[in-house]
Amino acid sequence: MVPRLTDSLEFHGRALMLRAQRQQLLAGNIANADTPGYRARDFDFAAALRDATSASGSGRGLGGAATPRLRDALAAQTNLDRNNVDMDRERASFAHNAVQYESTLRFVNSSIRTALDAMKSHTSG
């Protein structure tokens, strides 16, 4: 019963870890917008979440979340110094990822509240 209660919590926890990781990666891209030769990196969130959740049966804790496979972002425009950070795209991804992070936070909060409600006795109101 308890594993079933915490299953969705674990899923959202993993999603939260990956969102934080992606946020950090995008921050690195934005920080290196003026570094010569820097290649912008990103990862496929859906694939990373699938990897992380399919490996969860082996009893790994949240801290052992798999590191997603990074790949070079495609350059929209070429740059003379071989830097391919597209600031518009990075900013958009950053804002989008921040909103997704917040929504995952709400899912975590609501599943915690659901679990707490289920544990409450009838008499306590």
Added chain:
Amino acid sequence: MSLNQIFNVAGSAVSAQSQRLNVVASNLANADTVAGPDGQAYKARQVVFQTLLMGQGAQRNANVGVQVATVREDPTAGRRVHDPKHPAADGDGYVTYSNVNPVEEMVNMISASRSYQNNVEVMNTARSLLLKTLQIGQS
């Protein structure tokens, strides 16, 4: 925790960009200087950015900041103006000014200040996300 690292990454970028802004300021200040500290005409300076790997282990490549690798001097010859009455004029009556191009420096300044703002916003977003993460399970 990945979100904490964002402050290091964006912080390194902010400090690198402020150093760039500093160099632009000294270039603009010296745009009309005749002689630098070595007696030669002032040479424009440019910062060279370099990726700084800040993570450890598996996180090594995911955690990249910026640092200023070197400050390079522009080797091109300075602007020469014919002005025989100038105290710094050479035998032919030419005065060598610095090789700073004010237009280039202004563009550089705008670019640096935009990048600075971008990174400050990254830090603000990370801060608000972290504060919300601290409130998990409350309310």
